Amino acid sequence: MYPNLYYVFEDFFGVKIGFLRFINSFGFFVAIAFLVAAALLSKELRRKSEQGLFKPTERKLVVGGPATTTELVVNFLLGFLFGFKILALFLIGSDAVKDPQAYIFSGNGSLWLGLLAGGLFAWMKWRERKKQQLKTPEERVVRIWPHDRVGEITVIALIVGLLGAKLFDIFENWDDFLNHPSDYIFSGGGLTFYGGLICAAIAIVIYTRKNGFSVRHLADAIAPSLMIAYAIGRIGCQVAGDGDWGIYNTAYKVDANDKIVLATTSDFGDTVKAHSAYFFQHYGRLDSLPNRSFEKPSVLGFLPNWMFAYDYPHNVNKMGVPISGCNDMYCNRLAVPVFPTPFYETLMCTALFFVLWSFRKKLKLAGSLFCLYLILNGLERFFIEKIRVNNRLHFFGLHPTQAEVISLGLVIAGILIWVILSQKNRAIPKTV
Incomplete structure (x- = not known):
């Protein structure tokens, strides 16, 4: 196993690069998963826009103005964190930091490097705005298509998804959490996929409605991306050995x-x-x-x-x-x-991604591809739970895992929503 990239380079290339201890293998593959998902989502949104399924929204922007206080403060804080933690490694010595997680959540760092980097980041933002500044700032109307918002959608899914995944893991292991709260709160592990999926989905639906484009068409566009992202993420679980294994x-x-x-x-x-x-x-x-x-x-x-x-x-x-x-x-x-259930899920979800990708142009009913995703994803997870380690719930004499309950709910939801959408589509009078 390779807990972080330090061990990958040591094993494959025989070199020891201390800084790579800070790049967790699981996090590395999660980052790749988000990048791949974002690229595929952008491709699908562009295709749907060309078909006339999406319309752009207009936004008024003021260009040519100076850097705002908020921009300067945000850039200073980002620079401060970079200098305080990352640049400080070169002073401490990355090889001396044997426990990267403990270092990240500790108060160790370099205050003067943080202040220096923070000031540099703020100055760079001020200088960038100064170069673009006009004598008189102008208000312009910009047309924004859904594929222009992929970056925002990805960031929302990342932040809310990770928070949801952490919360669901805490709920699933509530008794142990009460005994060791810091182990859960400050740990990079302990993430429940369905918690991330549900919370991220709610946040994206709210964002989509706020920006006035079709939730159903967006759901169809994102379905293949979700499946392949999950497959890549499970590579991280397998490589790192993060406990998501079987019995x-x-x-x-x-x-x-x-x-x-x-x-x-x-x-x-x-x-x-x-x-x-x-x-x-x-x-x-x-x-x-x-x-x-x-x-x-x-x-x-x-x-x-x-x-x-x-x-x-x-x-x-x-x-x-x-x-x-x-x-x-x-x-x-x-x-x-x-x-090795993460390995099995990578294989199965990669195959299911190609199924969804092949059906994306054949299913004409808006929302049906996402329903198919819910059904396939639910079935895959329900059956893998039979040989997977997980805490079990206790109600009505049954002892399912949290994932079994949610995955079964996804299958039922996918079927019901598909039926409802089909009935609504039949009720719409056809024009000649």
């Missing part, structure tokens, strides 16, 4: 050479006994640990074992048992290999 696959074990090999019927029980302290601390019991035995079919014998069971060595959550001979921050691996 134990007892058909395999980790041998003395740290290789994934076939296990005997007694290996799982023996491993649990050998590491009873860890299993009891993590699960509160030693019986009924979540597991299933599945050996790869003979027709797939050419595939590596890790695709069916993986122990996530050096995972970013530091979960599992110690790795012998390791002296780094991330020196744990899972005692029993698990189903």
Whole structure:
């Protein structure tokens, strides 16, 4: 596993670049996911605009004026943070900062570098505006198309989505949150996808209505982007080993050479006994640990074992048992290999992206492509939950996971909305 890019460059290229410790692998792939999603969304919005499905809005702008106080203050604050934290690394020494997360949330930094960078950023904004300044500022009317707003939509989805993902994770793990609130609030992990999806969707709908363009056509345009963004994000989960893995696959074990090999019927029980302290601390019991035995079919014998069971060595959550001979921050691996569900979701959601992409021009009813997304996404997540580790809810004698409840709701919502939209479309009289 590669908790951050430092380990990627060390493993692949044999070089140690201390600064790369601050670029989390999961965050790196999330950034790529947003960039890819934004590019595809822009492409779709342009296509729909050319079809006449979107109209531009007009905005009055004052050009040629001096830099505003707000612009100068915002640029100073951005520069101050950059100097106080990032530039200070070159003084502290990035190799000396072994725990990047602790450094980011600490008060450590360089005040004078922060003030210097803040002043420089503010001066650059003032100078930029000065060059563009007119003798008499002019008011101009600018036409703005939906694809011109992709940047704003992406930022809204990023900020609100991350907040929603964090909140839903806290709700899902409420008891543990009450015992360790700082571990949840200041952690870069612990993000629930559906929390981010729901909160970001609400924020984007509000933004869309405020700016006067079709919610249904925007939803259709964004559906393929959401699916491929999720697939790329799951690469980050797999690479970092952030805990979004499956239940134990007892058909395999980790041998003395740290290789994934076939296990005997007694290996799982023996491993649990050998590491009873860890299993009891993590699960509160030693019986009924979540597991299933599945050996790869003979027709797939050419595939590596890790695709069916993986122990996530050096995972970013530091979960599992110690790795012998390791002296780094991330020196744990899972005692029993698990189903690598992030890998499965990357494969499935990539395939579902191509399904949505192929249907984007065939489904003529506005909103139907997004309904298809809800159905496919819900089905994919509902079934992956069957072999995935998650806390379970308790009501009416049932014990589903939070994701199972939401994913089932998405499937039902997708079907109902599609039916309602179809009925409304039939009720509209056709003109000859």
